[in-house]
Amino acid sequence: MTRKDVPDSEKYECYRSRLNGVISTSFSKKRILVIGTGAGSIMCINLARQMPAKLTLVDFDEVELHNLSRTAFGYSDIGKKKVNALKERILDANPFISVECVDYDVTSLDNKKMDFLFDVDMIIAGTDSAKAQRFINEKSLHYQVPAIFIGIHQRGRGGRITFVEPGQACYRCIRPDRYEEDLEQELDLNGETGSLSSCQLIDNLAMDILISFLEKNENSEFGGKWDLTYKNSNDFEIQLSHMSELEATFDVIHDSAQHVDQNHRQELDKLFAGPRIITYQEPKKEDCPCCSSVEMENLLLR
Numbered sequence: 001m002t003r004k005d006v007p008d009s010e011k012y013e014c015y016r017s018r019l020n021g022v023i024s025t026s027f028s029k030k031r032i033l034v035i036g037t038g039a040g041s042i043m044c045i046n047l048a049r050q051m052p053a054k055l056t057l058v059d060f061d062e063v064e065l066h067n068l069s070r071t072a073f074g075y076s077d078i079g080k081k082k083v084n085a086l087k088e089r090i091l092d093a094n095p096f097i098s099v100e101c102v103d104y105d106v107t108s109l110d111n112k113k114m115d116f117l118f119d120v121d122m123i124i125a126g127t128d129s130a131k132a133q134r135f136i137n138e139k140s141l142h143y144q145v146p147a148i149f150i151g152i153h154q155r156g157r158g159g160r161i162t163f164v165e166p167g168q169a170c171y172r173c174i175r176p177d178r179y180e181e182d183l184e185q186e187l188d189l190n191g192e193t194g195s196l197s198s199c200q201l202i203d204n205l206a207m208d209i210l211i212s213f214l215e216k217n218e219n220s221e222f223g224g225k226w227d228l229t230y231k232n233s234n235d236f237e238i239q240l241s242h243m244s245e246l247e248a249t250f251d252v253i254h255d256s257a258q259h260v261d262q263n264h265r266q267e268l269d270k271l272f273a274g275p276r277i278i279t280y281q282e283p284k285k286e287d288c289p290c291c292s293s294v295e296m297e298n299l300l301l302r
């Protein structure tokens with residue numbers, strides 16, 4: 001059936017017909033907050049096609065020429081706010097979704113506006129700024145909303161996906177090294193080089209993980225994936241290149257926690273067996289300065 005043949009009343013059902021049995025209709029009630037929309041812009045459009053109810057896009061950057069090599073933006077978007085340019089492209093991909101744009105720094109919002117912003121079912125942290133990640137961890141705990149943190153490693157050699165589920169280990173428990181990065185250090189995801197293919201492999205895995213979480217217990221193809229495919233893992237290290245060990249702090253040759261010595265190049269190349277995902281199930285730390293029971297009591301009283 002061509003687009004013109006479909007009566008308005010049936011367009012919504014026609015659009016989602018290829019999702020039937022794969023993603024439940026309850027997914028169409030989910031609202032997702034995306035903080036940082038540059039590198040993740042293609043994922044946002046892909047996610048919109050899966051028909052959640054609403055995407056809220058947060059980013060105060062404008063589209064620049066150097067963004068085009070690995071984002072959803074086009075030449076005509078240069079100079080526009082990323083959120084506005086992305087909204088247009090999302091609505092073209094799926095006109096049945098609601099998109100809200102926030103083009104300012106959300107860390108300074110008052111409590112009422114913060115309550116409204118974080119009244120969602122999932123937070124996607126598409127920023128590699130350690131400061132922003134700390135802010136998102138705090139809000140995820142305060143509002144009891146799951147959050148997925150996506151990071152691409154240098155030159156797209158690999159990446160890291162960290163998933164924070166309310167009541168379980170927080171971002172600080174899972175990635176203490178990353179959380180405690182110097183307050184002034186701002187690692188801009190867009191500043192990191194990497195190919196579109198590497199970024200998309202990582203982003204698409206993140207999308208699969210977050211849909212699996214939102215679909216858990218639903219009668220759909222995604223319904224059992226959270227428990228049976230992802231096994232409640234909360235940290236995913238993705239190695240896409242034989243060079244990926246250079247991003248790790250674990251020396252596979254010496255089996256010790258120290259930076260990999262580049263002199264082991266030949267041995268490392270032999271050890272690499274192909275692109276792989278290493279999963280971790282990091283426990284909640286009872287004395288965590290962010291999510292311990294004492295801290296959570298204080299946080300929820302605020």
Ligand SMILES: [Zn+2]
Pocket residue numbers: 169170171172173174284285288289290291292
């Ligand atoms: Zn914690």
